[in-house]
Amino acid sequence: MKQKYEFKSIVAETLLIPLYMRAKESRRADPILCDKAAEQLVDSLEYDYSRFDGAKLSEVGCVVRGWYFDRAVRRFIETHPNPVVVNVGCGLDTRFQRIGGGEAIFYDMDLPEVIALRRELIPEQQGNAYIAASLLETGWMDDLRRKHPDGEFIFVVEGVLMYFYEKQVKAFLHHVASRFGGGELWFDVCGTIMSRHGVKPDSLRKHEAQIRSGLSDGRVVEQWESALRLIEQANYMKFFRSRWGFFFGQILGRIPWLCYKFSSLLGYRIVQEKNGIDVVGSGFRDTTITFLER
16 A cells, blocks of 8 residues: 655655656666666655656656766775765665665665655665754764764765755855765755756756755865865766757757756865875775766
8 A cells, every 4th residue: 555645844855756767767678777666665655746757857867866876886885995875865765775785884864754754665774774864963973973983984965955055055065074084975966047047957847845056166165165175077968868868968968067057966075184285084095987978
């Protein structure tokens, strides 16, 4: 029997968008992202997902974003001896189920309302613990640091930061950067055209959630927080070009600076500065990330 759930938070309800898009993608013959857990979750919840069926750009964007961050996490796990993966604003994400734990420790963090639902649908298991908190709080960060004094942390904040004001985003980035030197921080952003002019992703046009912040140049974050060093700013549409259609994949997707004004994917290395020299965690290797285009 399907479960019906009434969300108290407008933003919390948006977690169903990427969940549905991953499940829909996973059912394709040649999916960008295979996610059987997402398929099962969508089938277990009573919800009118048809409201998202016309959101063709978000349909591809959500799965490209998940695929991109999965690859960043896998690379981090492979190049660090004590990896700790923290999924901030996790919603009903199934990264642990897609990647598998291995030697890495995974944490899924979100608001208490979301974690309560998550515990019902995806019970915690060995190597994958849940944290009920707000990303604006710092106590959970300090707890993680105490639990894993030798841990090397990668934070993934997927489909979340655009719902916060720039001041709040800056505070969150500072709290992470000041505690987890040697780690990495990956997140997506809406560009300035969307944040300044009230333009929403197509999946949100019938939704009350608002875009509250955006940036188009990943180097701006380095100005906000000196401990963050840009690894890569990526344009969604350079990946899986055929899935975006001719105009978006073959024309707009080849103009990165313009695409960044709408959205982009960002990755940062977190450094520790001592006497003007960057010091990174013991397991860090200065690797270049290269994603194959399809």
